Amino acid sequence: MFIDRVELHVRGGAGGDGCVSFRREKYVPRGGPDGGDGGDGGDVIIRVEPQMRTLLDLRYRKHYRAESGRPGQGARKSGRGGDAVVVRVPPGTLVEDVDTGKTIADLVEAGAEIVIARGGGGGKGNWNFRSARNQAPRRATGGRPGEERTIRLTLKLIADVGLVGLPNAGKSTLLRSVSDAHPIVADYPFSTLSPVLGIVRVDEEASFCMVDIPGLIEGAHEGKGLGFEFLRHVERCRVLLFILDAAGTLPPDEALAQLLHEIGSYSPALLERPRVVALNKTDALAPGEEPSFEPDEGETVFRISALAKAGLRPLVAHLYGIVRAVAAEAEPTGPTEPPATPPGEKSH
Numbered sequence: 478m479f480i481d482r483v484e485l486h487v488r489g490g491a492g493g494d495g496c497v498s499f500r501r502e503k504y505v506p507r508g509g510p511d512g513g514d515g516g517d518g519g520d521v522i523i524r525v526e527p528q529m530r531t532l533l534d535l536r537y538r539k540h541y542r543a544e545s546g547r548p549g550q551g552a553r554k555s556g557r558g559g560d561a562v563v564v565r566v567p568p569g570t571l572v573e574d575v576d577t578g579k580t581i582a583d584l585v586e587a588g589a590e591i592v593i594a595r596g597g598g599g600g601k602g603n604w605n606f607r608s609a610r611n612q613a614p615r616r617a618t619g620g621r622p623g624e625e626r627t628i629r630l631t632l633k634l635i636a637d638v639g640l641v642g643l644p645n646a647g648k649s650t651l652l653r654s655v656s657d658a659h660p661i662v663a664d665y666p667f668s669t670l671s672p673v674l675g676i677v678r679v680d681e682e683a684s685f686c687m688v689d690i691p692g693l694i695e696g697a698h699e700g701k702g703l704g705f706e707f708l709r710h711v712e713r714c715r716v717l718l719f720i721l722d723a724a725g726t727l728p729p730d731e732a733l734a735q736l737l738h739e740i741g742s743y744s745p746a747l748l749e750r751p752r753v754v755a756l757n758k759t760d761a762l763a764p765g766e767e768p769s770f771e772p773d774e775g776e777t778v779f780r781i782s783a784l785a786k787a788g789l790r791p792l793v794a795h796l797y798g799i800v801r802a803v804a805a806e807a808e809p810t811g812p813t814e815p816p817a818t819p820p821g822e823k824s825h
Contacts, residue, residue, distance in 0.1 A: 481632040481672075483535045484575060487594040489623025490518030490543035490559035495600035497617045498551035510614055511553045512603040516546030518596025518623045519559030523630075527587035529567035530674060532632050543594070546620055549602040559596055569635040569713050575627040585635065593628060597621035636674060636688035637800040639714030641740070643732055646720045647757040649673070651783035652689040655793055679797045688714065712744060715803045716796060717752040723768040723780070724761035730770050751799050754778045755792060760785045 493515025500508030521543050544559035572581045572593065582591045598621045606614035640648040656675030673689045690711065711717065719736055721729040733754065740747045756768055760782040772778045777795065781788035 488625040489594040489596035490545040492597035492599040492620025493546035493548040493556035495602040495617035496549035510603040513549030513554040515599030516556035516558040519543030519561040521594040524590035526565040637685040642720035723756040
């Protein structure tokens with residue numbers, strides 16, 4: 478089961494209370510205050526786990542609460558801090574605050590993490606309140622509560638190449654033919670109900686990630702059909718491969734225009750992504766028949782048959798070249814900033 482959106486309630490651990498205590502030892506008639514501080518509460522941390530591909534593990538647990546700090550003790554002993562709770566998510570997870578609607582973090586890199594709910598600070602023991610005028614303070618402060626919030630986690634799959642096409646255009650068949658993935662293939666629309674990732678091997682040392690995304694219909698940018706369930710994942714793809722049915726009832730040029738309209742209506746920035754066009758099912762054309770398609774200037778078009786595995790090797794090699802070029806441009810040339818963390822620091 479593919480789960481790409483969940484809501485969680487998170488709470489940092491409460492700080493431990495400070496201690497009121499006085500030193501009492503034989504032959505020490507005026508032992509002063511020695512109450513220790515309470516321990517800090519644990520944090521709730523969201524961390525990217527590169528092996529994860531879905532938010533399914535988080536579907537059945539909706540509440541995450543870190544451990545509270547222990548209270549202080551005599552002899553100026555501080556309480557133990559509470560253990561943090563780590564929520565593991567797949568790469569490409571967007572973290573939003575449900576109440577404010579603001580984006581807190583966009584976690585893409587493996588190992589990236591963010592403190593989503595800070596634990597409360599521990600209270601002060603009476604040792605901190607001693608003075609020349611008050612040599613026997615009986616005052617201590619309580620621990621502070623931890624931060625509490627409701628968050629929404631939205632997964633946007635990260636892939637090098639995203640397959641874009643109308644339902645039943647042959648995207649799943651293509652993914653099965655060029656990768657180790659096994660998406661459902663059938664002779665009816667919407668056989669793919671959730672994204673499927675596959676690794677495409679170019680040679681022994683070269684490969685890239687391809688994702689088969691549910692088919693796009695007219696009005697998808699308004700939420701029709703699978704709507705946003707499809708378009709959400711297109712945003713992460715470095716290269717878009719448009720699969721057009723060369724033997725379908727809708728001419729390929731009209732199909733491409735419809736796809737570009739839906740993608741551009743959802744996010745105009747997606748139209749700037751590198752794209753490649755593949756005319757699929759050419760084996761179903763009559764001998765000598767040519768599909769009615771005129772590519773734009775500079776647009777690369779491949780004639781393939783995913784079912785017969787015809788014309789796939791040049792297509793894969795071309796896609797790999799584009800992926801490498803895009804990846805090289807995206808590599809940082811200087812130091813990068815760490816992921817943003819919610820405002821607010823622990824205070825005692």
